[in-house]
Amino acid sequence: MAQTNTTITAQKTKTHWSQSIHSLEVTGKIAAYVIISLGALLMIFPFVWMLSTSFKTYGQVFAWPPVWFPQPLQWKNYPEALTILPFHTYFKNTATIVLCNVLGATLSSALVGYAFARMRARGKNIWFLILLSSMMLPHQVTLIPHYVIYRLLGWVDTLRPLIIPTFLGGGAFNVFLMRQFFLTLPGELEDAAYIDGCNAFGIWSRIMLPLAKPALGTIAIFTFMSSWNDFFYPLIYLHSPQNRTMALALRFFQSQYGTDTHLLMAASVTMLIPMMVVFFSAQKIFVKG
Amino acid sequence: MAFHKSNRNSLARQEERLFYLFISPWLLGFLVLTCLSMAASLYWSFTEYDMLTSPKWIGLENYQSAFSGFDSRLFWQALKVTLIYTFSSVPLQLVGGFLVAILMNQQIKGINVFRTIYYLPSITAGVATAMLWLFIFNPQFGILNWLLAQVGIEGPAWLASRKWALPALIMMSMWGFGGPMVIYLAGLQGIPQHLYEAAKIDGANAFKQFLYVTIPQMTPIIFFNLVMSIIGTFQVFTSAFVMTAGGPVNATLFYVLYLYREAFQSFRMGYASALAWVLFIIIMIFTGIQVKLSGKWVYYEGIR
Numbered sequence: 268m269a270q271t272n273t274t275i276t277a278q279k280t281k282t283h284w285s286q287s288i289h290s291l292e293v294t295g296k297i298a299a300y301v302i303i304s305l306g307a308l309l310m311i312f313p314f315v316w317m318l319s320t321s322f323k324t325y326g327q328v329f330a331w332p333p334v335w336f337p338q339p340l341q342w343k344n345y346p347e348a349l350t351i352l353p354f355h356t357y358f359k360n361t362a363t364i365v366l367c368n369v370l371g372a373t374l375s376s377a378l379v380g381y382a383f384a385r386m387r388a389r390g391k392n393i394w395f396l397i398l399l400s401s402m403m404l405p406h407q408v409t410l411i412p413h414y415v416i417y418r419l420l421g422w423v424d425t426l427r428p429l430i431i432p433t434f435l436g437g438g439a440f441n442v443f444l445m446r447q448f449f450l451t452l453p454g455e456l457e458d459a460a461y462i463d464g465c466n467a468f469g470i471w472s473r474i475m476l477p478l479a480k481p482a483l484g485t486i487a488i489f490t491f492m493s494s495w496n497d498f499f500y501p502l503i504y505l506h507s508p509q510n511r512t513m514a515l516a517l518r519f520f521q522s523q524y525g526t527d528t529h530l531l532m533a534a535s536v537t538m539l540i541p542m543m544v545v546f547f548s549a550q551k552i553f554v555k556g
Numbered sequence: 557m558a559f560h561k562s563n564r565n566s567l568a569r570q571e572e573r574l575f576y577l578f579i580s581p582w583l584l585g586f587l588v589l590t591c592l593s594m595a596a597s598l599y600w601s602f603t604e605y606d607m608l609t610s611p612k613w614i615g616l617e618n619y620q621s622a623f624s625g626f627d628s629r630l631f632w633q634a635l636k637v638t639l640i641y642t643f644s645s646v647p648l649q650l651v652g653g654f655l656v657a658i659l660m661n662q663q664i665k666g667i668n669v670f671r672t673i674y675y676l677p678s679i680t681a682g683v684a685t686a687m688l689w690l691f692i693f694n695p696q697f698g699i700l701n702w703l704l705a706q707v708g709i710e711g712p713a714w715l716a717s718r719k720w721a722l723p724a725l726i727m728m729s730m731w732g733f734g735g736p737m738v739i740y741l742a743g744l745q746g747i748p749q750h751l752y753e754a755a756k757i758d759g760a761n762a763f764k765q766f767l768y769v770t771i772p773q774m775t776p777i778i779f780f781n782l783v784m785s786i787i788g789t790f791q792v793f794t795s796a797f798v799m800t801a802g803g804p805v806n807a808t809l810f811y812v813l814y815l816y817r818e819a820f821q822s823f824r825m826g827y828a829s830a831l832a833w834v835l836f837i838i839i840m841i842f843t844g845i846q847v848k849l850s851g852k853w854v855y856y857e858g859i860r
Contacts, residue, residue, distance in 0.1 A: 299659050306656065307673045313731070314676075316699055317688045329697045375581045382578030386571055394579065401590060405791060405839055407815055407832040411600065411825050412593035415607065435585025442582060467574050496682035498794045503820060514683045518798055521687060528691055535684040542680050550672045 314539075321345070321532040328528045341529065348520075348530040349537060356509055357516040360426060361495065364512065367430040368494040373483045376437035380445025381471050385457065395446075402439045414503065428504045429497075433490075441486045448482035449475065488549045495542060513538050601830035606823045618830035627827065633806050634814035640722060641810070642789040645729040650781055653733040657740035658770075671741070675734035686798040689728050690715070693799075715800050718807045725795055725808060736781040743777035744770070772855040779846070779854045786842055790835065811835060 320328060322340040349355075383395055417428040436442055452475070460470045476483070501512045511519065520534055576583070601618055603611035622631040660671050677685070692698050693714040701711030712720040747770065755765045793812045796802060802809040802817075815835070819828035 296662065296664065299662055300664060303659055303664070303670050307670050310673050310677060310731070310734075313685075313688055313692060316692065320691065331697070331702070333699060333702055379579045379582040382575050386575040386578065387568065388572040388575035391575065394583075397586070398582070401586065403787070403839070403843060404590065404594075405787070405832070405836055407791070407812060408597055408836045409590060409593035410832065411819055411829050412596040413589065414819075415596070415825075416588075416593070418607070432585065432589060434581060435589065436582030467578075471578075492679055496680070498683050498797075499816075502797075503816075517683045517687065521690075521798070528697075531687055532691065535687045538684040539680055543676075546676065546679060547672070550668070 317532050318536060320529055321536045323529045325527065325529060344529050344533040345537065348527075348533040351524060351530070352516055352520055353509075354513070354516060354534070354537075357511050357513050360505075360510060361512040361514075364426055364429050364497075364501075365491055365494045368433045369487045369490045371430070371433035372437035372441055372490040373486050374437070375434050376441035376445045376486060377476060377479055377483060378471065379436050379442045381449050381475055383442065383446040384449035385454075398439050398442060402443075410503075417504065423504055424506045424510060426505075426510065429494075429500055433494075437486070437490075441490075444486060445479065445482055448479055452478060484549070488545060491545055492542060597829045597832060600826050601833050603826045604824075605826040605829075607825055608823075611826060614826070618827045619834070621827065622830060622834065630806065630809065630814060631831075634809045634811045637722060637807070637809050638790060638792070638811040641726060641729075641792065642786060644723075644726045645789055646782070646785045648726070648730055649733040649736055649785060650778065652730065653736035653781070654740055654774075654778070656733065657737045657744055658766075660737070660741055661744045671738070675738055678732035678734035678737075681732050683794060683798055686795050689795075690799050693724055716804060718804050721800055721804060721807045725799070728795065729789075736785060739781055740774065740777060743774050747773045775854040776856060779850050783843055783846055786846075787839055790839055790842075 319335060319337065321344055322342070323334060323337045323344075324341055327334045327337055383391065383398075413428070413432075414423070417423050420427075422428050422431075456474055456478075457470055460474055465473070496514060497512070498514045498518070501515045502518075505511060505515060508519075517534055517538055521531055524530060600611055602613060602615055604614050604617075605611035617625075621627045656674060660667060660674070664670075692700050695701055695711065695713040695716060698711075698714070700714070704711040714724045715721050751769045751773070752765055755769050760768060791812050792810050793816065796808050796810045796813050797816070800808040802813050811831075812835075815828050815831045818824045818831060
């Protein structure tokens with residue numbers, strides 16, 4: 268009797284335990300949810316503030332307390348901001364650089380990465396080690412010689428110094444990424460193509476490139492982001508107003524019309540929109556690693 | 557037999573030629589844009605060079621000038637600013653990124669939307685967001701000081717203040733912890749589930765699982781983030797150039813900003829090359845120390 272009693276109590280405590288663990292998990296999840304949501308608000312708040320400001324009148328920008336939702340929205344800020352300076356020219360320059368960089372980085376890193384993944388050659392491992400260690404090199408070490416070289420070639424104040432180097436390997440990290448990707452593909456693919464009389468370049472361009480779409484896409488997106496946003500190299504190489512990129516122009520806009528905060532924010536939002544579009548259309552790649 | 561062998565040799569040689577043909581774009585870039593350029597930069601660091609006249613050999617003078625001579629005041633200031641930034645921003649970003657990654661690793665509805673939101677600031681960081689923060693930090697009209705005023709705090713002048721300009725930039729850098737976060741997240745998802753199950757069987761509670769499974773499994777990724785973040789913070793430029801121009805009174809004179817000014821505004825290419833090599837050596841030393849220390853705390857599968 269006494270024994271059954273203890274078993275019952277034991278069972279009771281057990282169910283009690285699992286219940287409390289369960290409720291603990293639920294409270295944990297709710298707490299996590301609350302914290303994540305608050306954090307997300309904090310992260311997104313500056314963007315919202317930027318957007319709101321871009322639709323204000325000059326006077327509303329300096330209102331105290333702040334105007335959160337300007338009524339009516341000043342849509343005209345956008346055409347005004349984008350025509351004070353010839354932003355269409357800057358957009359054209361930026362788009363040229365970005366598209367060339369995406370093309371150069373994907374193609375050349377795929378070519379080099381394929382060779383490192385699939386071909387046998389003496390010295391390959393040493394070259395690969397050199398490639399990896401070149402990732403650690405701060406760009407500043409080669410910055411001045413690059414400037415001198417491009418100056419000798421007459422490339423300073425043209426878009427060329429910002430475009431041509433990406434065709435030379437497309438960045439060590441991208442090569443590494445492509446190599447890792449090609450290593451995962453089965454070798455039978457190439458063997459079959461060799462037997463069918465395909466040469467190495469044909470195999471690379473007709474069989475390997477189409478298979479590498481996910482890796483190429485990742486590289487394309489990251490290249491897009493970094494070259495769209497690049498400020499340092501355009502600042503160094505582009506001097507004439509008609510050669511400016513969007514990033515440079517935004518900085519120039521600020522130094523000229525910095526007090527027109529509503530217009531500055533409109534121009535900044537415009538600069539962010541293409542990045543946001545690319546980011547959201549590709550978020551699966553980012554978020555899932 | 558002999559024929560067969562030579563045939564195989566020629567095939568191997570052919571493949572070797574193909575290999576070098578395929579890597580030739582990178583090889584060309586590496587030889588000219590990396591090797592030759594590094595040699596040139598090293599040579600120029602011992603010269604006085606303004607790009608108009610040919611470089612004049614002056615031995616160690618550039619380095620002496622930086623460490624203890626004419627340029628030492630700005631050099632040490634730039635180094636100090638950069639180190640303060642690195643040692644505040646990197647730990648904040650790495651710890652913040654790690655904690656948020658753990659929250660984000662749960663199976664919650666709509667978690668992908670949250671991950672995207674947290675990652676967004678780090679990927680859009682550039683001139684446009686610098687403009688935004690410039691406005692947020694505005695002492696009179698900025699939203700930050702308005703928020704502080706709501707809780708009865710009179711906010712400082714932020715970017716216009718010698719004391720608060722650098723902390724403001726550090727605060728701003730926190731907004732970008734989504735970068736390390738996604739890398740952690742990828743790592744967390746790669747931890748094999750059976751390790752947690754084994755720990756549960758051994759009676760480990762959630763905290764102990766975190767301590768004895770999650771953290772050891774994540775050390776290689778923490779290490780990677782640490783190395784990359786430090787290299788990154790040493791090269792901060794855009795935010796300082798756009799938002800403070802190094803001021804007030806050099807309070808935010810980041811190292812690369814200083815280098816940029818010496819090279820492209822004063823055209824002291826020789827001195828700037830010396831600055832670049834000092835930066836390179838500092839980064840090498842930091843990375844070396846971290847690699848050395850990593851043996852003590854980074855856990856690699858199968859080694860221990």
